[in-house]
Amino acid sequence: MTEPTAKQIKDEKIYQQWGLTDSEYDLISTKILKRLPNxxxxxxxxxxxxxxxSYKNSKKVLRKMPNKSERVIAGPGEDAGILDIGDNQAVVFKAESHNHPSAVEPYQGAATGVGGIIRDIFSMGAQPIALLNSLKFGPLKDGQTKHLVNEVVAGIGGYGNCIGLPTVGGEIAFEDCYEHNPLVNAMCVGLLNNTDFKHGTASGDKNLIVYVGAKTGRDGIHGATFASDEFTDTKNKQRSxxxxxxxxxxxLLMDACVEIxxxxxxxILGIQDMGAAGLVSSTAEMASKAGSGLVLNLDKVPQRETEMNAYEMMLSESQERMVLCVxxxxxxxxxxxxxxxxxxxVVIGQVTTDKQYKIYHHDELVTDIPVDSLTEDVPEYDREETQPQRMIDDKDYQFVPVIDSLEKTWNEMLQRPNIASKKHFYQTYDSQVRANTLVRPGSDSGVVRIRGTRKAIAMTNDSNSKYVYLNPYVGGQIAVMEAARNIVASGGEPIGVTDCLNYGNPENPEAFWELDKSVEGIASACEKINTPVISGNVSLYNEYNDVAIYPSPMVGMVGLISDIDNVTTTAFKEAGDLIYVVGQTQDDFNGSELQMAQSGKLKGNLRNLDLDQEKLHQDIIRQAISQKLIMSCHDLSEGGLAVALSKSAFENELGFEINTSLTSAQMFSETQSRFLVTVAPENQTVFEELVATDIECLGTVTAAPEFKVTTADESVEINGLTAGKNWKEAIACLMK
Structure with missing residues (x-):
């Protein structure tokens, strides 16, 4: 291929095809370089x-996130965030999106998303210990979507299982808006056995740049630009x-990097993963952070394809590659x-002091630009924002469900894809490899023990985008607090957050407003419970034919369990245990799974979230678990109380007998700040005195797998084995 000249690139505006705007190209050529870039x-x-x-559209918003606490060792700006967990140990974690690649090549898109996030962890010197994922697809109604789901799940499982890391948690949701724009967010957690870590910097005159790992090919070229583009019927989805x-x-790379x-x-002076934008981003970022320059010789780069030019080698996103400064x-x-x-x-270059980024190929200088111009001189946009008209039109709308038969609605809700068991998918993942998993997928959090200690790490990710669509600020708060309830219900103390912020086109004022307001909501909730946001990722332009996905922030949270005796699961344990709801139930049906089931439409506003009450309930549950008062614990989320009771009963094939003042409809309300717990009868008095307010004793766990329920409206008996079978098999039936 003959490379276009600098003049052709300008005259034919070839740079537009690569995602640069006219004003950005002019800034580069007239102000930064004072010449045309080649x-x-x-x-x-x-x-x-x-x-x-560059996060050029989102930096302004991201600065609103809290990223400091007494535990933070490393925050945003590194490959992953690091939190001190005592005893000279630290937990390292991050999440990344691989949405666009997974829409085009679902197996490799998902697999390389997992591979990339693992490298972010071991580039810090940490040993990866667990994986999680958050997946969103269109409804399971056609062969194309089912193929997409199967391939994404196979890609995640194939990569994680082969590398020998357990996948211990995650979530999967199905909504119309993700049909052509699936979301594939991967999270990895690692352990550092001392609190020293390696920065991603290249410093020191004449120190050497070493390339390590797989050979460079032509795959993934312009992957970073592709990730910042929108899909349409006519626009070609670049497989390359x-x-x-x-x-x-x-x-091999993981084991070698951790050991060295x-x-x-x-x-090793510095180390960084070659992720998005490959060799250029890793080397330029390392030099820029250190205030250095670099000279690279591309003839030294290991290549698996012939006659690659400098452009292809620098922009390739071939996987399993690292850069070291030595x-x-x-x-x-x-x-x-x-x-x-x-x-x-191999040595491919060296550090200089002139702050220039120079690249040689076939003994010719093909690039000579200021290194900071790639990382620091990126324009930062302050986008216009407007509240979506739907929020103004529907602010007073309240969905009122109609329950003709509690038993019929109950069974139908358990079979909805967003609620039904996801075991059909997660059984693909090895959750037990390395033999440290204490709680596997299916409970509120995955839990992994820290060998040689009494401690464990609880981890979860949450993203209810329906709430964020109705009210981005409150929805952002809910995402954080639901994740925190999952950690607390597992016996942990929430200590930190990573995120994937998945939204539409930021140049659309309504989409940018959704991003801005939901980040403000996330930030306010994180500040309330002292969970700094120490890493994460932004994925914008998630649109198809100019129609955006729901605003979909995924909150990944890590918690510390100080004693493995405190590990708690959702499953009911013993017949005769008392069943309680902690937290008041109100008529919260807007954005609920029941609203979607009965109307098929998402409409209305959300009640403001009382962060003080939320924190109080979490603190009470943590205290009750530490005092060994709680047998099982489950946070109330999608599908409300009815679904939580059912899931807690299914695992050990138990039943329950309850009598409540709630209406039949309120059994499916999705009021926040609630926990479902069971307590042994001998602990009843102590538990009730500890909780004191916002508590209702519903009834007892029974040995017979029958659900005997009396609400304010009616009494029903539901066969728990039949309900459990329907819940377990619903997804498998849809996937046939």
Whole structure:
């Protein structure tokens, strides 16, 4: 291929195809370089100035997030965030989106999303210990969607299982708006056995840049730009922008990086994963953070395809690759170390002090630009924002459900795809590998023990985008607090958050308002419970034919369990245990699963969330668990009390007999700040005195798997085994 000249790029506006606007191109050529950028240079700017790499549309909003606490060792700006958990140990975690690639090549899109997030963890020197995911698809009504779901799930399982990491939690939802724009968000959690970690920096004059890992090919070129684009019927979905993964190389790379940092920390000055925008983003960011310059020689880069030009090598997002900064006296040791793991490791450049980013290819200087121009000089946009008209029109609307038969509605709700058991999917994932998993998928949080201690890490991710669509601020708060309730219900103390912010086009004032207000809601909730946001990812332009997805922030939360004796699950344990609801139930049907079931429409506003009451209930539950007063605990979310009771009964094939003042409709209300708990009869008095307010004793757990329910409206008996069978098999039936 003949590369277009700098003049052709300008005259034919080729840069527009790569995502640069006219004003951005003019800024680069007239103010920064004071000349026309050549083909390679224009490519570098196009990926580094994409939303995916620069956050140019979202930086203003992201600054509203709290990112400090007494535990924070590293926050935003590193490959992953790090929190101190005592005993000279730290937990490291981050989430990433791989939405657009998964829409085009679902298996590889999902697999490489998992691979990329794992590298973010071990680039900090941490040992990855667990994976989670948050997935959103269109309704399970056609072969195309079912194929997409199967391939995404297979990609996640295929990569995680091969590398030997347990997938311990996650969520899957199905809504119309994700039919052409699925969301695939992956989260990884790791452990650092001391609180020293490696920064992603390249510092020190004449120190060397070492490339490690798989060879570079032509896959994933312009992946970062592709991630910042919208889908339409006519726009070609670039398969070439999707990366191809190899978990077996990643396993070698992970083991090698963790070992070299642990045993030979003095050898490595800096390390970074080659993720979005590949070689350019990793090297430019490392140099910019250190205030350095770099000279790279692309002839040294290991290549698996012939005649690659500089543009292709720099923009390739081939997987399983890392960049290291190494002192010259240690470079032979480093190269030999990685050779022992059968990995390519070569010196491809060195650090300079002139703050210039220079690239040579075939002995020709193909790039010579200020390194900060790629990372620091990106324009930051202050987008116009407007409250969506629907919120003004529907602010007083209240959905009123009609329950003709409690038994019929109950059974129908349990079979709705958003509520039904997801075991059909998560049984693909190995959740027990490494033998440290204490709580597997299906409970409120995944829990993984820390070997050699009494401690464990609880982890979850939550995203109810229907709430965020109705009220972005309150919906953002709910996402955080639901995640926190999941951690608390598992016996943990919430300590920190990562996020994936999935939205439509930020140039649309309504979409930007949704982003801004939901981040304000997330921030206010995080401040209330002291869970700083220490890492994350923004994914904008999630649209198809100019129709956006629901605003979909995913909150990934990690909690610390100080003693594994406090690990609690959702399942009812013993017949005769008393069943309580902590928290008041009101008529909260807007945005509920019942509203979607009965009307098929999402409409209305949300009640304001009382953060003080939410925190009070969480603190009470944590205290009750630490005092060994609680046998089981489940947070109330989708489907409300009826669904929570059912799920808690199914696992051990128990039943319950309850008598409540709630109406039949309120059994499906989705009022926030509530927990369903069971308590042994001998602990009744102590528990009730501890909770004191906002508590109702509903009844007891029974040995017979029957659901005997008396509401303010009617009494019913539901066969628990039949209900459980329907709940377990609903998804499998739909997937046939």
């Amino acid at each position: 083909y390679t240079e224009t490519g570098l700017y196009s990926v580094m100035w994409s939303e995916h790499c 922008a999707v990366q191809v993964g190899n978990p077996f190389i990643e396993k 940092i642990e045993k030979h920390p003095e050898w 002192k010259p006296e240690f470079v032979d040791d480093v190269l030999a170390f990685f050779k022992h793991f059968e990995l390519d490791a």
